[in-house]
Amino acid sequence: xxxxxxxxxxxxxxxxxxxxWDRHIPGAHREWFARLLHLSLVANETDAYVDFTSLGGSALxxxxxxxxxxxxxxxxxxxxxxxxxxxxHPDVRAGLEMLRDSGWTMVTLTNSTSTTAxxxxxxxxxxxxxxxxxxxxxxxxxxxxxxxxxxxxxFLGKPVDEIWMVASxxxxxxxxxxxxxxxxxxxxxxxxxxSIYEPPDVAVDDFVELADRLAVGQ
Amino acid sequence: xxxxxxxxxxxxxxxxxxxxWDRHIPGAHREWFARLLHLSLVANETDAYVDFTSLGGSALxxxxxxxxxxxxxxxxxxxxxxxxxxxxHPDVRAGLEMLRDSGWTMVTLTNSTSTTAxxxxxxxxxxxxxxxxxxxxxxxxxxxxxxxxxxxxxFLGKPVDEIWMVASxxxxxxxxxxxxxxxxxxxxxxxxxxSIYEPPDVAVDDFVELADRLAVGQ
Numbered sequence: 001x002x003x004x005x006x007x008x009x010x011x012x013x014x015x016x017x018x019x020x021w022d023r024h025i026p027g028a029h030r031e032w033f034a035r036l037l038h039l040s041l042v043a044n045e046t047d048a049y050v051d052f053t054s055l056g057g058s059a060l061x062x063x064x065x066x067x068x069x070x071x072x073x074x075x076x077x078x079x080x081x082x083x084x085x086x087x088x089h090p091d092v093r094a095g096l097e098m099l100r101d102s103g104w105t106m107v108t109l110t111n112s113t114s115t116t117a118x119x120x121x122x123x124x125x126x127x128x129x130x131x132x133x134x135x136x137x138x139x140x141x142x143x144x145x146x147x148x149x150x151x152x153x154x155f156l157g158k159p160v161d162e163i164w165m166v167a168s169x170x171x172x173x174x175x176x177x178x179x180x181x182x183x184x185x186x187x188x189x190x191x192x193x194x195s196i197y198e199p200p201d202v203a204v205d206d207f208v209e210l211a212d213r214l215a216v217g218q
Numbered sequence: 219x220x221x222x223x224x225x226x227x228x229x230x231x232x233x234x235x236x237x238x239w240d241r242h243i244p245g246a247h248r249e250w251f252a253r254l255l256h257l258s259l260v261a262n263e264t265d266a267y268v269d270f271t272s273l274g275g276s277a278l279x280x281x282x283x284x285x286x287x288x289x290x291x292x293x294x295x296x297x298x299x300x301x302x303x304x305x306x307h308p309d310v311r312a313g314l315e316m317l318r319d320s321g322w323t324m325v326t327l328t329n330s331t332s333t334t335a336x337x338x339x340x341x342x343x344x345x346x347x348x349x350x351x352x353x354x355x356x357x358x359x360x361x362x363x364x365x366x367x368x369x370x371x372x373f374l375g376k377p378v379d380e381i382w383m384v385a386s387x388x389x390x391x392x393x394x395x396x397x398x399x400x401x402x403x404x405x406x407x408x409x410x411x412x413s414i415y416e417p418p419d420v421a422v423d424d425f426v427e428l429a430d431r432l433a434v435g436q
Contacts, residue, residue, distance in 0.1 A: 045364075178265070
């Protein structure tokens with residue numbers, strides 16, 4: 001009865017970030033996020049950790065330049081504003097409360113900085129639902145490197161195969177699986193499951209269904 | 219007087235691939251390539267090597283689905299067709315011949331499969347200019363993991379800091395630098411240098427300028 005939760009897109013809707021991008025460079029949201037993820041893994045490969053907020057800014061400038069967009073500072077301001085006001089998907093709080101009331105121990109496990117994670121949970125009204133806010137900053141390696149998952153298991157003091165990783169990203173769950181965790185996939189709009197990855201242990205449409213499935217699964 | 223050359227975009231123009239994407243999902247070229255690169259590094263992180271051609275197909279299906287495009291098979295056929303007919307940027311052959319005539323030992327070092335690399339060089343008229351076609355298949359780790367760069371140094375039988383890595387991708391040169399190589403950046407259209415990476419040792423506009431700079435640099 002232990003679970004680690006991804007935050008961006010899994011719990012927090014990134015719709016305002018998509019809106020921000022569409023205002024500046026229509027359709028560039030996914031290009032930016034894919035670049036950001038690639039930057040994070042190049043940092044892993046080259047042992048050169050830089051925090052996720054900074055990588056997000058660098059990826060934004062790259063996408064602006066690649067698309068010939070001449071106002072990156074304006075876009076960056078708007079991105080910061082959008083990121084600071086993210087709300088939870090409507091099913092998240094109810095599902096987390098169901099799990100907490102069933103005795104689950106829950107932590108976050110996000111690529112974001114600790115500062116961002118703590119303030120995002122408060123803004124989205126999800127603070128107080130987690131036993132600990134864990135972020136990759138503690139190990140300076142981004143998911144899906146094994147280190148963050150192993151850190152979560154170490155914090156929880158349980159064998160890694162007793163811990164569920166909950167995410168809306170196939171690559172996050174591929175890393176969790178590789179590290180030995182159980183995997184729960186939350187389908188969110190516009191995020192397919194890449195054919196290259198093994199299917200997750202559980203796939204659900206929202207957090208209420210997740211709570212039902214995990215309770216039954218115990 | 220040893221150099222390893224990236225192939226895609228650095229030597230071979232990916233303009234036909236951009237045209238292919240614009241025919242199916244306008245502007246999705248960079249989203250697809252960023253996804254492809256991310257898939258390759260998730261494969262590194264999870265010790266689950268899958269060849270670059272297959273990753274390219276998986277990334278294509280992902281981008282089609284994420285964009286609500288319903289003819290991925292058609293797009294994949296067109297991608298394969300485009301990839302099979304890539305031509306060299308006009309400066310490449312002249313620059314490589316200048317280096318070869320100056321006594322340089324030259325190898326490729328690409329994320330592509332060996333089959334693709336060999337046939338692409340022949341199609342582009344660059345076969346015979348390299349002492350060896352090296353690809354990441356031999357080590358089952360994608361650049362910028364240290365393994366491919368170390369493999370190139372081992373093949374060349376020279377200290378890694380005597381070998382130049384030539385690429386139009388900042389992340390490739392970040393990995394080469396981390397592995398101890400010297401780095402030469404070839405600027406190609408639409409590919410900015412991300413602010414997060416240290417600058418390369420040499421930056422040029424084309425292969426003729428590259429040959430001039432490297433000859434002078436020796």
